[in-house]
Amino acid sequence: METIRDIAKRANVSPSTASRALNGNSRISKETIEKIKKIAKEMGYHPNYAVRNLTRGDANMVGIVFPVTSDNAPANPFHIDLMRGISTTLTPMHYEMVVAISPTEEELLASIKSMVNQAKIHNFLLFYAVKDDPVTEYLREKNVNFVVIGNSGENNTDRYVDNNNVAAGEAAAKCLIEKYQVQSPLFIRSKYKWPYENSRLKGYKEYLEKSGHSGEIWTEDYVHPIDEFLKKNPNIDGIVCADDILFGKLSSSLQQYHLPIVCFNNSRLMGMILGDSDKIDLQPRELGKQAVRLLFDRKKNHKIVNFKLSDESMQ
Structure with missing residues (x-):
């Protein structure tokens, strides 16, 4: 050589x-x-880019931080597509990804500390946005360069890449009401009530109010399952599911009702489960690409990535 x-x-x-x-x-x-x-x-x-960066005390790697994930949790197709977008953008820059994924907050934080102090990784992308998150607090304290994929709320000061989830929730409700003439839709969200779910719920409510419709909300509940809720509310004639992984869990229970459904993300897995149902494509690969660009452009605070409904742009 x-x-x-x-x-x-x-x-x-x-x-x-x-x-x-x-x-x-x-x-x-x-x-x-x-x-x-x-x-x-x-x-x-x-x-040798690795050696070049190490001489500056900085590894040529970007830490990818997953939300706390149990060992038996299924792979999230949204995260897979995010990583594809990140990888295609990092490769020409001669950077590589290193993943942090743990079943508890304590283990995840310990992993991040090791990456910063021992592996000299000083650039991170977080695949979640949560208030009072110990990992995010640690990265802020150490003045480490990081970008969050998602937005934890109105008082958020972290740099982030996200969709306009309020507009996405509104588009989902509009699709049900205008395309399928739904009169009493149901919004389904996970027990975690992630910030992006709350934003989509806000858009859903705003559109119902503007259009003069009333709707229901069901939060993931193992004691009172979704089919029990639907039996008690036979007026429900359409569904917005705020998370594709949650929809995957509920799909067998929902199929028997033959209701029009709008779900988020447009991965191949969701396409197989949803069939011809409408999907809000959040363009995770583009989110990943823009997250990398923002990570290395500290002059910018955030970037909003467009979403699509089926094959047509909604923004």
């Missing part, structure tokens, strides 16, 4: 000059930079 010393010898310069030229140092003349880059290309030289 060719080294900087080999290039320097052939160019008749010092190794330090060759290194600075390959890095485009402004103190090196344009002619020298072009000459050395040409020699490096001819010799098939590939820089």
Whole structure:
């Protein structure tokens, strides 16, 4: 394998000059930079970006932080698509992903501390937005560069990438009422009541109020399951499900009612379960791409990514 010393010898310069030229140092003349880059290309030289970054005390890796996840939890297709978008953007930058995923808050925080202090990872993307989160608090305290995918609320000061979830919730309700003439829709949310679910619920309520419709809300409840709720409320004629993983859990119970359903995310898995039902495509791959761009552009605070309903843009 060719080294900087080999290039320097052939160019008749010092190794330090060759290194600075390959890095485009402004103190090196344009002619020298072009000459050395040409020699490096001819010799098939590939820089070791890991070593280069470690000499600066910074690993060429981005920490990907998942929400607390039990060992037997199914893979979330939304997260998989996020990682695909992140990977395609990081690769040309010569950065790699390292994942932190744990079944408890304590273990997750310990993992993050190890990544910062031992692995020298100083750039993170968080796949969740939660108030009073110990991981987020630690990253703030250490002044570590991070971006959250999601938005924890109105008083949020962290840099984030997100969809306009209020508008997405409104679009879901509008689809049911205008496309399927639904009169009494039901909004289903998980027991966790994630901030993005609350935002979608807000949009759902706002559209119902504007259109003069009344609707119901059901929160994940193992004591009083969804089919029991639907039997007690036979007027419900359409459903908005705020989370695709939750819909996956409930799909077998919901199928018997043959109601029009609007769900969020447009992954292949959800396509197989939902069939021809309407889906709000949150474009997770684009969210991942924009999260990386924002991570390395500290001048910007946030980025909102468009969503789509089926095949047509909604924003």
